[in-house]
Amino acid sequence: MRAKAKIDPTATNFDEVETLNAAKQEPLWDLTPLFPSLNDPSIEHAISESSTSADAFEKTYRGRICSLNARELILCLSEFESFEEKLENISLYASLSFSANMTQPEVQTLHDRVSKIEAKLGKQLAFFSLELGALVKNKPEIIEDPAAASYRHMLERVYRRVKHQLSEVEEQLIIEKDQFGVNAWEELQSKWLNTRTFKIKVKGEEKILSYGEANGLLTHPDRETRESANKTIYGALGKDGEVFSSALRNICNDWVNVSTRRQYQSPMEASLVSNDTEQNIIDNLLKAIGNQALSYRRYLKLKAKLMNLPVLGNHDLVAPLPSAPELKFTFEEAETLVTRAYSHFDEEYSTAVKEMFAKKRIDVPPRFGKRNGAFCASYFTGKSAFILDNFAGALNDVYTLAHELGHATHDYYANRSQTLLNTNIPSIVAETASIFGELLLTDLLLEEAKSDEARKQVLCLVLDEAGMTAFQVTSRVWFEQALYNSIKQDEYLDYKTICSHWITARDRIFGDAVSWFPEMEAEWTMKPHYYMANYRFYNYPYVYAQMFVYALYERYLQEGKAFVPKLKQALSAGSSKSPKEIGSILNLDVTDTQFWDNGLKVFERFIKDIEAIL
Ligand SMILES: [Zn+2]
DSSP: OBOOOOSOTTSSOHHHHHHHHHHHTOOOOOOTTTOSOTTOHHHHHHHHHHHHHHHHHHHHHTTTGGGOOHHHHHHHHHHHHHHHHHHHHHHHHHHHHHHHOTTOHHHHHHHHHHHHHHHHHHHHTHHHHHHHHHHHHHOGGGGGOGGGGGGHHHHHHHHHHHTTOOOHHHHHHHHHHHHHTTTHHHHHHHHHHHTOEEEEEETTEEEEEEHHHHHHGGGOSSHHHHHHHHHHHHHHHHHTHHHHHHHHHHHHHHHHHHHHHTTOSSTTHHHHHHTTOOHHHHHHHHHHHHHTHHHHHHHHHHHHHHTTOSSEEGGGTTOOOSSSOOOBOOHHHHHHHHHHHHHHHOTGGGHHHHHHHHTTOEEOSOOTTSOOSBEEEEETTTTEEEEEOOOOSBHHHHHHHHHHHHHHHHHHHHHHHSOGGGGOOOHHHHTHHHHHHHHHHHHHHHHHOSSHHHHHHHHHHHHHHHIIIIIIHHHHHHHHHHHHHHHHTTOOOOHHHHHHHHHHHHHHHHTTSEEOOGGGGGGGGGOGGGGSTTOOOOSHHHHHHHHHHHHHHHHHHHHGGGGHHHHHHHHHTTTSSOHHHHHHHTTOOTTSTTHHHHHHHHHHHHHHHHHHTO
């Protein structure tokens, strides 16, 4: 996933983009392998089949899962999987159709109908997860039973989760009270953002813009426009700082209560459980990043030089270099580049990529009514995936394509080797092939760059992105930890206190390499993740994934071709093995305190490359 808007904020409207792309005839995806059309009777047929299959499953298993032996459990799990496979094709078809054409009435109708069916079937089969939890809790020896070997790790994860489950009534009460209680803070924050307008100077001309439009200007090529957007947005957010701090203070305090009641050791533990990782691994990771903050700052100082600035402003962090003529690509060029990058690594490894193009699994052009950004959705029964893209021809768009095709490659291998329940890959592993794909593209682009100028653009893009993902995100983890430490010490989290935690964490990374507008103390107020109740510490998985893949890439450079089958094996494992075990397939020991330094070497090398051409 890359949650970045890929649409040029300077384009006046979508219609222009659409006409342009229609002329170029960029490919749309072909969803007919799922269903022939929106109104085809086979959709009704599939819906009634999943309903029947859910009824049959309920009839056979409700109240009985707790007493199953290992052999019976395997049968139960595979029956559950075949129900899920049926439902997943309908859900996938409805959600992909919706993402591509949100404004079409028949798409909306199908999407709404399928959401309701999912909710109904989800409720009907909620007993499955509860009873499976009870079985594993009461008979933990079933995890090690050789008859259940193919689901061993899945059952281990259930066991780890179930220890923190409350009684059925307590769980229901939490859901009911959260719905109109702590969840409301998230609604308040997004309502605030979406109901304001901002007066921003765009290339010297004052414009009144919505939050979405204003936010798009934060990376505008014109520096004064970026400054105006930053100061206006964060200035306005800061004025209502006490409102946002009320929200965050209450969400965090609520989480302390909930996680204590659930017997988590710390406010971070729930997130460690769902990411299938451990505290000491994450502590080592954050420490390693903290120790290397100086090399990131070295890059930021270089970037200031490239932009002819004495010091980088916060609004320059991910800004494009002003001097460079922008690299532009047609979609065909992007396709060729990415395919070659994957083939260079290994011919067979590029099969999934080629198939994604050949079978029309990618929806390419931006248009009105289509979701922005890009994502890759696994297509389990097709042993493949679908990619929604918004290709606009910039270098960044070629990277997005390389990234999403990495996800498709991961799906290609995992969907061939695993059953459905073993493809529930936690985010720290799910980004392996995608970030690796970006590195393969970087290698190819650097090798073939025709000028230092082009090389500089590639390196800056890569370092900007890696710097944000590994370093800036680490400061956000520290910020979140600081909030909980404050609560533990009975400190009151008012606006200024929260801002001071934000600034302290931020400066641990950026030091003297960046000068910040005073308004930026309010930067935390607009991050939607902080307002999502019961979803804490969303951040470190991004850092983990980036550094894990950098370390893995370093290993590839050392081992050469011998590394190829190991990577395929790791991707084929899906979620049937823990992230630690997946590391060991690749000869990587994520529990080693020095492990993360291997990833940082790759980062350091990119900086040296850019220093060499200055
Ligand atoms: Zn991704």
